[in-house]
Amino acid sequence: MSFDDENIEESSSSNKESGGANKPKTFFGMELSDGVVYTVVIILTLIFIRQVVAVLQLLN
Secondary structure, three states, rough: OHHHHHHHHHHHHHHHHOOOOOOEEEOEEOOOOOHHHHHHHHHHHHHHHHHHHHHHHHOO
């Protein structure tokens, strides 16, 4: 756990008490919306699958 995580947890617990928003989503240190994070993860997954298929074709 890093110092940043502790700060976010403390601020989110104070937000919960005051009825604030949820903890922001971070992806590689950037605060992004859920849709952007899901899109990036899907693209990276497709690239990974394509690389595995290429390696398997080379081995056969």
